[in-house]
Amino acid sequence: MTETIALLTIFVLAAFVGVEVISKVSSTLHTPLMSGANAIHGVILVGAIIVTGQADSALVVVVGLLAVVLATINMVGGFVVTDRMLEMFRGPGGRKKELHK
């Protein structure tokens, strides 16, 4: 039972952190932020690897591998696409540097 309580505690605290860290975002960054958060939940890949690695039957392995592919697309694609979006958000400073080149 202590483990349940520990996990529940983590859940509640993480929920507060999640709200707190993005509470001051400007509207121009809504989309990259959404996309970045989207990439982060791609860590379900960890879960997919764990269950596939423990699977015994061929069917479960196949389903697990499918989950690994999907989760990897979510994670890798998510971070890459967010980076591409942010690449275009160079502030005035970044642009100046480019002009000096």
Add this chain to the structure above:
Amino acid sequence: MIDTWAQIGYLISAVCFIVALKALSSPKSARGGNLLGAAGAVLAVIITFVAYKPDHLVPILIALAVGTVAGVVGSRRVQMTHMPQLVALFNGVGGGAAALVALMELGEVHDGQTIASIAVAFTVVVGAISFSGSVVTFAKLQELMTTRPVTFPGLPVLFIAGILGSVALSVWLVSDPRVWVGVLLCLVGLAVGVMLVLPVGGADVPIVISLLNAFTGLTVAAGGYVLGNTLLLIAGTLVGAAGTLLTKLMADAMGRSVFNILFGAVKGGSTLGGGTASERPVISGGATDVAILLGYAQKVIIVPGYGLAVAQAQHTLRDLVEELQSRGVKVDYAIHPVAGRMPGHMNVLLAEAQVPYEQLREMDEINGDFKSTDVVLVVGANDVVNPAARNSPSAPIYGMPILNADEAHRVIFLKRSMRPGFAGIENELLYDPKTTLLFGDARDSLTKLLAAVKNV
């Protein structure tokens, strides 16, 4: 229980994610934040391989490689304008993966583990909703299907039946964890996801992506609970909480409530106009007429929209603006927070064309200036200057804050056709006597305008 070092490694990943989200909410640190998040994710995957020593190592690595290639190619190749639907798709596959993981864990859940089986049921059904909902969202944004709200008479009943059915199946699954019940639950979840997104109008779709994103986050958290994995629990909860708040912030920026966005059309709300009034006369002009208006103006405001992104006309627009400025015209860009198909779309696009940051002015800041503006040039935007948002309580966009383009002395629209905007409603401003329309692709029109302005 895995080794202590692995637990600590997971904790470091979790901290990376928290700092990444924080950094993503400020323009200066955003890109670094995203990279930090990616580093945290890579660390987590490496730790998992070492700590859990999974069987079937080779197939798993191949699956990883396949997913990586698909993810990188997909996100590198896609055009800027198609990014929202790509994000939707990535979110959907994440939700699908979470549902599959939970289904596989079903065999491991035993009697008496009530909370774990509730978490499994939750992950299966919400993961499925997120998957199918995201697919429909993708289809809407990609215009594989109509962007207008889709409803049919039995939809509310079916939707409620779907919700009740998934609750009943979840209870069943908790009392008797059988795989086929889980599969059935998954199928019902898929149906509910489709029904959830069908009635949402095109312009509201980004908000739904954000909501489904939060859903997927929560499923990952529940999956983490089932597996006893603290990293999944923390990362999923973070995204779930941040995604929920972000959904609300985005809805607020459009002056809408999330409930209205999801269920407005189902309640028998409104789809005003709908093309019936399109026969009314409009004033359309040639490039030279418009160039004279612009060239002899004192003050011009540019309102960019999705059409600019589609035509990839941002560079031409910047050239035109620079030409006007060299003639002594004062030019500003008015950026509506939801212009385009995702918040911040226009900032990204104009930043790409190296438009100076100071010329991009946000809605609240510039709205008072329209009264003293000679000409407003609307490039491929429509809904964000539609006065119906102010005047017509029956319009779906009623209450959305808009740019007060109608207060300027003259308004010029660059449009491809008389087709209504993404929200699918008429824009009265198009028929206003002070409005001139220049039909054509935004890039062609801007190129012609640029040439014409040089000659006047």
